[in-house]
Amino acid sequence: MSQTRFRGVLVPVLTPFRPDLAPDREAFLAHCRWLLGQGADGLAVFGTTSEANSLGLDERVELLDYLIDNGISPDMLMPGTGTCALPDTVRLTQHAVGCGCRGVLMLPPFYYKGVSDDGLFASFSEIIERIGSDALSVYLYHIPPIAQVGISLGLIGRLLDEYPTSIAGLKDSDWSNTLSILTEYPELAIFCGSERFLLDTMRNGGAGTITASANVNPANIKRVFDNWESDESDALQAGITKLRVCFEGRALIPALKAIAADHYESRSWSIVRPPLQSLDDADASTLVAELEQLGFRMGASR
Amino acid sequence: MSQTRFRGVLVPVLTPFRPDLAPDREAFLAHCRWLLGQGADGLAVFGTTSEANSLGLDERVELLDYLIDNGISPDMLMPGTGTCALPDTVRLTQHAVGCGCRGVLMLPPFYYKGVSDDGLFASFSEIIERIGSDALSVYLYHIPPIAQVGISLGLIGRLLDEYPTSIAGLKDSDWSNTLSILTEYPELAIFCGSERFLLDTMRNGGAGTITASANVNPANIKRVFDNWESDESDALQAGITKLRVCFEGRALIPALKAIAADHYESRSWSIVRPPLQSLDDADASTLVAELEQLGFRMGASR
Numbered sequence: 001m002s003q004t005r006f007r008g009v010l011v012p013v014l015t016p017f018r019p020d021l022a023p024d025r026e027a028f029l030a031h032c033r034w035l036l037g038q039g040a041d042g043l044a045v046f047g048t049t050s051e052a053n054s055l056g057l058d059e060r061v062e063l064l065d066y067l068i069d070n071g072i073s074p075d076m077l078m079p080g081t082g083t084c085a086l087p088d089t090v091r092l093t094q095h096a097v098g099c100g101c102r103g104v105l106m107l108p109p110f111y112y113k114g115v116s117d118d119g120l121f122a123s124f125s126e127i128i129e130r131i132g133s134d135a136l137s138v139y140l141y142h143i144p145p146i147a148q149v150g151i152s153l154g155l156i157g158r159l160l161d162e163y164p165t166s167i168a169g170l171k172d173s174d175w176s177n178t179l180s181i182l183t184e185y186p187e188l189a190i191f192c193g194s195e196r197f198l199l200d201t202m203r204n205g206g207a208g209t210i211t212a213s214a215n216v217n218p219a220n221i222k223r224v225f226d227n228w229e230s231d232e233s234d235a236l237q238a239g240i241t242k243l244r245v246c247f248e249g250r251a252l253i254p255a256l257k258a259i260a261a262d263h264y265e266s267r268s269w270s271i272v273r274p275p276l277q278s279l280d281d282a283d284a285s286t287l288v289a290e291l292e293q294l295g296f297r298m299g300a301s302r
Numbered sequence: 303m304s305q306t307r308f309r310g311v312l313v314p315v316l317t318p319f320r321p322d323l324a325p326d327r328e329a330f331l332a333h334c335r336w337l338l339g340q341g342a343d344g345l346a347v348f349g350t351t352s353e354a355n356s357l358g359l360d361e362r363v364e365l366l367d368y369l370i371d372n373g374i375s376p377d378m379l380m381p382g383t384g385t386c387a388l389p390d391t392v393r394l395t396q397h398a399v400g401c402g403c404r405g406v407l408m409l410p411p412f413y414y415k416g417v418s419d420d421g422l423f424a425s426f427s428e429i430i431e432r433i434g435s436d437a438l439s440v441y442l443y444h445i446p447p448i449a450q451v452g453i454s455l456g457l458i459g460r461l462l463d464e465y466p467t468s469i470a471g472l473k474d475s476d477w478s479n480t481l482s483i484l485t486e487y488p489e490l491a492i493f494c495g496s497e498r499f500l501l502d503t504m505r506n507g508g509a510g511t512i513t514a515s516a517n518v519n520p521a522n523i524k525r526v527f528d529n530w531e532s533d534e535s536d537a538l539q540a541g542i543t544k545l546r547v548c549f550e551g552r553a554l555i556p557a558l559k560a561i562a563a564d565h566y567e568s569r570s571w572s573i574v575r576p577p578l579q580s581l582d583d584a585d586a587s588t589l590v591a592e593l594e595q596l597g598f599r600m601g602a603s604r
Contacts, residue, residue, distance in 0.1 A: 021388065021428070053413035056389030057359060084386070086323065086575060087358030109577045110413070111355035113448055119577035126323070126576055146415055148450060149577075273388060274428055275411045275421035275451075 008041025012049035046080035049212040074100035082107030103137040143173040258284035263298035310343030314351035348382035351514040376402035384409030405439040445475040560586035565600035
């Protein structure tokens, strides 16, 4: 049975760590609950913002089980499952589908560079065939600045032709490319990778956004989604764009964790795994102060 | 007890697959034995050429166990153990050290781009501390064209200062950088990433080469190493360089597997895992014919 597609504001959930760098699953669960309470339409756990690629395979499996065992509905979950290696991607995807997750967000294999669309098609194809389940909904993940290996328009078309029920959508972190995808593949659920482009995405037939800063500003972003056809949409968009620019002034993941540490009054929330580095205390305080001057408080909808 | 350092010609061993894309462990073992018989000084299994980043974690562990259980001495093994994620790298490294491998070849975490030397230092440091064994010999793996995340001169220095017994050497796939490392860190065992630079590496105090084409041309490359101080060294180097250029005319990994398929008279030897793609039959035949015209046959020392 194919899944209903995601739509709206999805959050690539930050993964909190303890001082020994182990995932803090209780804090992770609490943050997921908070995000859903703020109106998030889905939790794209284990995305780039989640430092998923710094998590071990076993850790990802255990954290997903923990969320579901503690009442997070798999209908709200779109875990990232794409790794460099076919068997590891199959393992994570199989597990997510087995848990009943409504979709998975799938990076292409990203170690080998300059690979052909034929090679990437073969890779996605092999994964989809091995899962062999109608319950699989793949959201392709195009993030060329980080993965370096991208998903071309032509590759999307070939995958859609071959697997029309399995290929449900795409997250595009390259806005210069998103409009072409929206035009070419209106049947897909397309999510922009930054809320800066949320209104433009919706006006062009997109499904919403999967954006890092929804970790700290979910309600305001959701408000743009809910009101994109209203007269106030441009003003609302301007508000969330101004904040995004402020987050982006720093390394984004450490900055978001610094804001979460302030919100949850938990120093360890600011911990990132190497090779990322936390903001230093001074930088974190400056950021929180700057955001206060803009009238921003995490979770407060204006 | 710290390990004796590797020196000479090491092979990033190709990983053969069956038609169902599972590793063909018998063919892998046979190839390892053949390489040692040809005079290879070490087997850098699970390198880039080995498609290691397309292998699952469990597959790497099982293949290493299989080699050792079947008589390949761990003293000849330098498995690649660096992944994107701290726990996975620790798991593979711990396993290799536990097996008695004389060294490990370690990529930096390579998903997040533009990370700082501080972040990379923290990453290697955390791994080394978690292994916590004098038997650990790390060969750092600098391959910026593929991993995108490199290992700077400054980072090498910091790691050497902090872990002088654990940091044993470096494989450098960027020749423009190798001379600086040879000059700056003569205490390290430095391997160039292509036999094209073997003679120059040896003349500048290096330890040898870890090179893809040693999979098919080990004896000739070893002859350059053995005779680098002799009068015939330049002529010998010219011979292996001419062949390397011929291999490089195609996608290197598929080309080497095509040569191995011809040598072992096994069609399945040419299989690569997606996202890589095998040479088509015509291209493979042309390659083998071109090499024959150069007087080359896999394993035949001239």
